[in-house]
Amino acid sequence: MDSNSTAKSSKNLAPRDGGRLKQDAAALGEELRPSKDEPAACLDVQERTPTKALIAFQKEAFEMAASGASLMEVLEFLTRSAENQTQQKAIAVIHLLNDAGTRFVQTVAPSLPAHYSQSTNGMDVSSGAGPCCAAITGRRRVIMADVAASVEFPAFRTFALPLGIRGGWSTPILSSHGKALGTFANYFREVREPSPLDNLLGDIVTRTASIIIERKRAEHASQRLAAVVEFSDDAIVSKDLNGVITSWNRGAERIFGYTAEEMVGKPITLLIPAERLSEEATILNRIRRAELIDHYETVRRRKDGRVIEVSLTVSPIKDADGKIIGASKIARDITERRRLELQQRSLYELVAAVNSAASLSEIFEGALNCICECQNVERASILLRDADGVMRFKAWRGISEGYRQAVEGHSPWKPDDPDPQPVLIEDVAAVPLEQDLRAVIVQERIRALAFIPLTCEKRLLGKIMAYHNGPHAFTPAEIRPMQTVASQIAFAIERRQIAESLERQVNERTASLRQAIAQMEEFSYTVSHDLRAPLRGMQVYTEALLQDYGPSLPNEARHYLDRIAANSARLDKMILDVLTFSRVARAELRLERVNVDRLARQIVEQYPGMRPPDAQIDIQPLHDLLGHEPSLTQALSNLFNNAVKFVAPAIKPSVRVWSERKGGRVRLWVADNGIGIDPKYQHRLFGMFERVHPDLKYDGTGVGLAIVKKAVERMGGRVGMESDGVRGSRFWIELGAVDLK
């Protein structure tokens, strides 16, 4: 048969328009009711020769489908029945398409060998490989009266001829909406054009198949949906507009504790705590206005009386006409979520308290909150080991004084346990315990306990406790936050102890420092008074001797007395310098603004040796600076004194004093025209008793510059000098500047 004749036949035999088909399908559907009139309407008016057999197998197929046979069973029945109608001349085949309508996915071909199905399953209909593909893509019956003569489907020809197929046609199975669901093919072992009866048979099989496929698929989808609802973790409940429950899934049984039998037909208000009853009226009013209530958080009461927190989503249910007839309600138990939120919040609060170094009592309070939230208990306590290592209650909630006294000192760990682990008693009644201890615990109505060790660097500091009223299976998920609480407390305690010991150390050191200073002052006082007294005696008598008897003494004796006097004077000067040094070193300094210009001029006023005619000290206007006036006086006098002292014989000392401001510092310069200091000795200059000039030429104790350095350093400054060892020296001291305002 060529394509022309195919097209022509198709035109004649094409199924009626969608509307008509739908009507037919609906009429065929009526066949499911056994006592119905003859379904004449389903037959082509021009082909009024329906046989009883045709009607019978159609009816039987519907009954099979209705009584629970699978789709494949029904389709196989249809193909066999079709073959029977042709006295076994026909080979009937049904191909089913996937949802997208692009591939054949199932094949029902009871009279063909298995390899037929294997090669057609998965076939792409757009390949046009055979009449069935063309029937799908063309939405019409495709007739191939003589397979051997056909040029249209060469692949099909080579495939079909060995199977004994000589002729046949394929009719699309279309849904009520005109969507292709598959094909019904009738192959013959002879060359054959379809007869009117063949056409009728094709129409009846495809329509029946279409109805059954759709119905089975819808059934399947609704079963899937029902399963989703049934096995949902959430409670899914429907109710009518009077608030009477019409369905109740397993999630609802689990969350609320009532079975479907108990609840269907009962008012939903059974779940609502008395004080929230008005909520239901509000919800129903909103539902009547077709509003959706989304994630409304409230509380509901379980069958066991426990109040749980739920998140509700309520949406209206409409009938086929769009009228609102009830509501579906999805409830999620958020009690656990709430508890985790509270637990998290209490942990955050504890960590924040620890970080802000709150008092231990505040931290303990936060920790008790955490323990109660984490364990979902109302009783908890914190114990710390005292100086003797005995566990003592430091903070508690909900436990009696008698209990505290009875168990204080008890510890499940050895004091030197290097790695104490939590001890969890899930049921006091089920574990061996000392008789006395058990009695106390039972009397306190404690059924389960958790002991969580508080440790720091493997030292056991104490423990935290949670007390349950009933037996309790502790989970790692609830012990972990307890350990976090424990480590936070341990950290806070450790830090407190470190701070205390640090403070103690500082106090001890300050005290010993004060004592050392007091001793030093006592020593200085002794030196200045008692050690100098005999020296003074030597000086007084030497002088008296010289004055009173000098004239009668030989020159040499007078010279010796002079040397005794000079040495006594020098020793006294050294003692005084050392005392000055120690006074400068320990003086309490408070830095303040010093008018150093005035100070320098006053110093020069005080010492005749610094003024003309003996010397000339030229002071340029000096910057004010931050210093301690007595210390600064000491330092400047020593510098000025040195500047005028170390001068070559016959040279009149000439000194220049000026200041520079550099950033936040002021540098005071004292430049002289003296003998200078060889750079190789300069590093020794500021040391104690260091003298870089021979005793004989320049007297001095070697303490003066050490005093300058100590004084300036005590004021937070620096000293230094420059000299080439020939043309005088330039000493400087640098101190903080006063802000210019």
Next chain:
Amino acid sequence: MSDVPNATILLVEDNDDDVFAMKRALKLTGVSNPLQVVTDGQQALDYLSGAAEYANREKHPLPFLVFLDLKLPYVHGFEVLAWLQRHPELKSIVVIVLTSSAEERDHDKAYALGARSYLVKPPTADNLKDVFNSLKSLWLSKADSLPLSSEPAG
């Protein structure tokens, strides 16, 4: 030193050498007032209050001037000053503190307790002259109230 009132001077000093130095310095300065010496703080208090052996004011007249060492046995120089402050009837007595060092805190405390001046030991004729000169105006203005010695100047 003709300006110095001709009355008794009390020296409170425990060190013999310092007593020697003071006597010599006074002599070199030309001050020939009668000099009474006590060697500890308690004796100084007894002397000033006329207690025990010092009850006889003929023999132990009240001084117009006291040279007071600070570091004394039994009763410290500061306590002697404090005692004097509590006895306003003796407030005309001028006290000059003898110190062995230039420790400022000692001077400050001594001034606060009513000392008029201080002398760094050992006293010399020059130092004594300076001190007497500085007190000259005081003695001139208060000449009437001085507890003059009954003995004539030497």
